Amino acid sequence: MSDTVEKKIKNYRTAPFDARFPNTNQTRNCFQNYLDFHRCNKALSAKGQDVAPCDWYHRVYKTMCPMSWVAKWDDQIEAGSFPGKI
Amino acid sequence: MAHPSQLGFQDAASPVMEELLHFHDHALMIVILISTLVLYIIVAMVSTKLTNKYILDSQEIEIVWTVLPAVILILIALPSLRILYLMDEINDPHLTIKAMGHQWYWSYEYTDYENLGFDSYMIPTQDLLPGQFRLLETDHRMVVPVESPIRILVSAEDVLHSWAVPSMGIKMDAVPGRLNQTAFVTSRPGLFYGQCSEICGANHSFMPIVIEAVPLEHFEKWSTVMLQDA
Numbered sequence: 001m002s003d004t005v006e007k008k009i010k011n012y013r014t015a016p017f018d019a020r021f022p023n024t025n026q027t028r029n030c031f032q033n034y035l036d037f038h039r040c041n042k043a044l045s046a047k048g049q050d051v052a053p054c055d056w057y058h059r060v061y062k063t064m065c066p067m068s069w070v071a072k073w074d075d076q077i078e079a080g081s082f083p084g085k086i
Numbered sequence: 087m088a089h090p091s092q093l094g095f096q097d098a099a100s101p102v103m104e105e106l107l108h109f110h111d112h113a114l115m116i117v118i119l120i121s122t123l124v125l126y127i128i129v130a131m132v133s134t135k136l137t138n139k140y141i142l143d144s145q146e147i148e149i150v151w152t153v154l155p156a157v158i159l160i161l162i163a164l165p166s167l168r169i170l171y172l173m174d175e176i177n178d179p180h181l182t183i184k185a186m187g188h189q190w191y192w193s194y195e196y197t198d199y200e201n202l203g204f205d206s207y208m209i210p211t212q213d214l215l216p217g218q219f220r221l222l223e224t225d226h227r228m229v230v231p232v233e234s235p236i237r238i239l240v241s242a243e244d245v246l247h248s249w250a251v252p253s254m255g256i257k258m259d260a261v262p263g264r265l266n267q268t269a270f271v272t273s274r275p276g277l278f279y280g281q282c283s284e285i286c287g288a289n290h291s292f293m294p295i296v297i298e299a300v301p302l303e304h305f306e307k308w309s310t311v312m313l314q315d316a
Contacts (some may be wrong), residue, residue: 013199014182014237022176025238026265062197063182064265065204067243 005053012056015063026064031084033061034073038086087222087254088105089278096253099278100270103255105169113162120158121310157200173311177269179237183228187240187247187260190289196227202313221291222279227298231305240266245287249294251280261285272299 008056021029037057044051061070088096098104128309184195188205195201209223224230230236251270257300258268272278280295300308 012198014179017176017178024266024268026267027263030265059198062201064239066184066186066239066265067184067195067197067201067203067241 005056008012009059012059012079015060030061030065030069033057034065034070035086037061038077041086060083087219087277090112093274098255099251099253099272099274100255101116101273102106102169102173102270103253105172105275106255109165109169112165116158116162138312142196161268177235177237179269180234182229182237182239183230184239184241185228185249185260185295187242187244187249187286187293189244189287190282190293192224192228192247192249192282192293192295202309202316204312204316206296208294219279222294222295222296222297224280225314227277227296229270229298229300229308231302232272232299234302235269235271237269240268246284247286247293248283249295250278250283251297253278253280254297257283258316274300275299 015029015033018029027058027069037054040057041051044054049084073082073084077086095103095107095110097146098107139248160197181196182198184197186195191205191207193203193205193275204226206224206226206228206231208221209218209225211220214223238256240258240260241264242262244262246262247260248257249260253271254272256268256270258266260266276299278297278299282290282293282295284292285289
């Protein structure tokens, strides 16, 4: 994993400002990072690479998303009924 | 928090609220001056025995009472826009807290590092200790480090609620399925009270919010204890 990504994760305080989501409604910010984490995991493990860089998305969605939403989506992924494309 | 016979805002607990307070004083002063002037003129016009039937127009006074109001409006608009953009500044939060509205309590989640979550119910009136405030106290307070920028994400698990703390100048609707972001900085340590601000059923008036701003070390100790108790 590159040094900058590792340093960013090590010095993580809270989710930084994301210019893609500058407004009050942060719903998409939470959902996007959740999707990106699972897509990153899927893509890197398919190539046989270390999934450690995906930890950034994990930290951000853990910060942004309510625990009940994450639990529901995790259950849906397990059941195969998750609406997002991973 | 509010006190009996209160007329104005609560004392500001954040820099943004201070600005809003001063702007309100500025705008209200202008309004009072104009209203006093108009009231005086009305009384003077109505109570005079003099009459004048022959003035048809006057260029000078027309110019004055067109330009002067325009200038006054600009004097109100400039600080207003300044505060509007100030409130919209990109801030770099140190901590993110989620406030979830339920019927009829708030739950707070601190998930930057560990999964800390707890419910915050109002203390019933019969269980209050002497000196505590009726309908405002909660069993668990939302503890935050003082003078740190905090991001709050507000949502709801059932119906509409609204998370409001007047002394910080914050109010944000809690909408199910939506995550609304607001931010604040507490200027001083202390307890800051608020109440649910969107009708949400029978106990809408009985789900208050308490923010406890403490130094960082105390916040760290508190979060460690809360995690152990969970």
